[in-house]
Amino acid sequence: MLQFLIKGGWAMVPLLICSLVSLTVIIERLYFFRKTAVNGLAEQIVGLVKNGQPGEAARLSKAAAAPLLNILGVGIEQAGSPVKAMEAAAIAEITLMKRGLPVLDTIITLSPLLGLLGTIIGMISSFQVMTLGSLAQPHAITGGVAEALIATAAGITVAVSTLIPYNYFTARVEKETEVIEYYATRLEVALDTQLLRRET
Template identity: 30%
Template sequence: MNMQLLHELAFYLMYACAALAIFVIVERGLFFGYTMRQATGLERAMTHAVQHLKELPAALTARPSLPLALVSDILAEKHHLTTEKDLEDFSESVYIAKRGEVQQRLWILDTIVTAAPLLGLLGTILGIIDTFKALAVSGVSDPGQVSQGIGTALYATALGIGIAVVGMFFFNLFQERIERINDHLKVLMLRACVGRVNPQPQSKLHIA
């Protein structure tokens, strides 16, 4: 078995994890920043007088966003519901559906945080095995080459830990952003539910 090839493969996998982590961090960072701005803007605009989406400022409805989708769904349906309980159940279902979209792709970052140190440790072990095999064949003719081989092997562990530390920082940061966004979504859900629900028409009794 070619240990050198496996050692290089472990490095390639870690580089791929680093590139994927950077993509998720940038994409989620932009998403959370935009969603937070839209949510706070809608909170300021959502007064008790707003009963239709067209009554909101055009700047907040020009581009699609997660908070706007939640408000739009509730405002569009609330006038067709007959009881406060129906409105409450519907708004809760919309909130749960939209809340799940915030968590998208974070499992990738969580997996990289766990896998990167293990890949680094695997690369170190494979590198040390490859170095010892070379020593067994040629002997210790140059101690500098041995130190270089061990250093290269340990670099894999350092790289894996570095990827995990950066990924963990942004994962925890995004978890805090998710809690704040969910709080904003709850506020928007409650404000969108404010208003008159169409009362259920009562049947008239005809006396013969």
């Protein structure tokens, strides 16, 4: 592995850093999104509010540190103006869900460019060997070409291995946003129904 990195030239150093950062973000995001599957609890919260038990619903919303439950909890606590309160909470929670995604997006774009830069530098080295009249030393020429190909392959590998999780996380954010809108609307209706019952 170390020989592979050395043969790839100096461009392998930033590519290695990109791959480590990408892996760290991917693991952290996987752990984060594992906590967001709480639709069953959200259903119970809306049901409790419908049945006139907002206190129990508020307690249940604190059962897990999930974005959806946090937003519903804010809506219950701010029953006088739940829509605005949930909108503000949703903005904050969606921002947290997108955390790290710009980093992955940058790595997807940057890695192939670093690989291409390594390719260019490797080819320049090969041409320099040729201009020095070392055509009788094919290993010296092919060494620069090998360096170029290794850097390119590494850059593309890092980009591809980051692209798939990035698209998955982006889709998850969109899905969670839709789920938040759905349950926030249902909670708003339930709170309005309870308010009307109190007034009559």
